[in-house]
Structures are given as structure tokens and as C-alpha cells.
Amino acid sequence: MKPYAFPLVAIALAGCAVLAAQTTAVPQSAGGTAREAPASPPAGSADPATAAAPPVTGGEAFAAECGTCHLPYLPAFLPARSWEAITSDLAHHFGEDASLDAATTRAITDYLVANAADASRRSRRFLRGIDAGETPLRITGTPWWQSAHREVSARHFASDKVKTPSNCAACHRAAVSGSFDDDD
Template structure:
């Protein structure tokens, strides 16, 4: 009984060490962890949307970072130092290694199927975007591709991909 009392006192304490220790539990776990690596934003976000690492599993990120000389048709090679920094960031925050809901849904939906290198080929992504006609995305000059997340998901950079908060340029609010 005394162990429970001590634990209760420790958990109810508001001192700084307990706040740091239990901040993991207090953090909102909806959506996906927003990108906080300035280096990643500078290196990767200078060419395309800085995709959150939780949108792909570590295996996919490992393959991508090992083949930057042919990064989807472009040479995106980095210095060894930058490569190591970005690889660590991507692998440590990949789907399956996150406490956020969306990366866990992405991994659960993939099941034991092969892991693609493109976010747009993940089973969860395909399911969530299956009702969108080509004219709204690929044929839409304001969107162009499903890979331009922030064209329709205005809060994508903050890691929020709520299906009820989608506005497709030229078409307005999307309601499935």
C-alpha cells in the first residue's frame, strides 16, 4: 500500500523533474510529429515539401538515404556529415518509431506488404486518397501531384492531415 501512496505522490507532483519525465504522456499524440530539424527543412525542403519522417517506415528512409545520387531522378547527394544527421533524424522518427497516431495507422495498414519508397504508394495513403478524381490532383495545375501535401492539407507542415480540413485549390473544401 505504501508503494502506491509514494507513486501517487510522485505522479501528482508538479515539480520540474516530474514535468520533464512525464511530458511524453502529456504531449498531444494526434496527427504526426511536425518536422523540427532545421537542417532537414533546409536540405530536403528546398526542393520539395519536407515530409514528416513518420510518413514512411525506417526501411524506406534507409533505402532513400543510401541512394541520394538517384533520388527519384535527381542527384541529392549530401556531405557525409549532413547525410548522417538527416539519416539519424529520419530513422529515429520514422513510422513505427513514433508515439503519434498517424504513423501507427500507416504501419498497421501496410501490414506485411512490401514497404515502398514513396509515401504515395503506402497502403494507408492510397486508401485515404482513393476517392479523389485525377482532375482534382494530377490535372489540377495548383496541385499537380499527390506528393504536394500542403497544396490541399493547409496544416501539413504542422503534422495535421485531418480529412475534414482539406481544401483543394480550384475546387474548395473536400468532403468525402
């Protein structure tokens, strides 16, 4: 396994653990003790067409909404300020209208910021070469990404298989799981 793959897998696993904890947490009372979840309404008492959907975590929303068009990139690949800039104008998202409702956008932004490159010591290596005042909007434009792909030719990226440098899964088969090992 390449040296950079382990931290990425660790970040992905940590993200999964956080998501699992968020979705299985027991509600707490004001005093910090566990309380019972509200009972479900009796069958037939609520109109299914108007019933509220269960809350979705930021990670789930990110995977569902962003993953419909592209790989849900690891948040650790960009600093928080980049994710905030990207999600602040989804109507003009790299030439596409990726607009979402305000609550979903906020949940996704919060998730990305909480897991961004500058959010943990382990992922800060992705920030190397990015000036403090710089806000990269493309992962492929970061010094880390360019260094990791310096031996890949422009012709390879333009091939029918890959088509674009942002198509990680074309070469990294386990990218969706957070592994970018060259052997995957």
C-alpha cells in the same frame, strides 16, 4: 479536426520539442553535471572564412535540405527501412541528384529513422498494410495514404493547382506544420 490530424500534430509537436531540447541542451561533464560551454575565441582571432559552422541537428538539416525541393514530409509516414533506402542513394533521388555530404546525410537519416512510423506506437498506424519485408519508397504508395485519398480523383491530382499526389500543401494548407486536416 479529422481523427488522423491530431496524432500528426502531436508527432510534429514532439519533433519540435526534441529539436528544441537538442539545440538548448547544457553540455554535461563525464560525471553528469553541467559544465560551461567553451568560451568563444577573442574577436578577430579566428578567420571567419575558415571558422567551423555550428552543428546542425538532423531535423534542421532535413527541413533545410529536403525542404528546398519539396515539403519536408513527416518521418512517421514511412518505416525506418524506407527512409534508410531513400537516403542511401541521394544521387538518384526520384530522378534528381540530391547528393549531400556524408555528415549531413547521416544526420538526416538518423532524424528520419528516429521519427519513422515504426519508431513509436502512435505512428505505427501508418504501417498498416505494409508487409514486414516491404520497403515503400513513396508515401503516396502506402496503403494508409491511398485509403486517406481514395475519394480524390486522378483528375484532381493532375490539375494545375495540385500537379502531383505528393504535393500535399496544395490541398492541406497547414501540411508544413504537420496538419493534414481536410479543413486546413
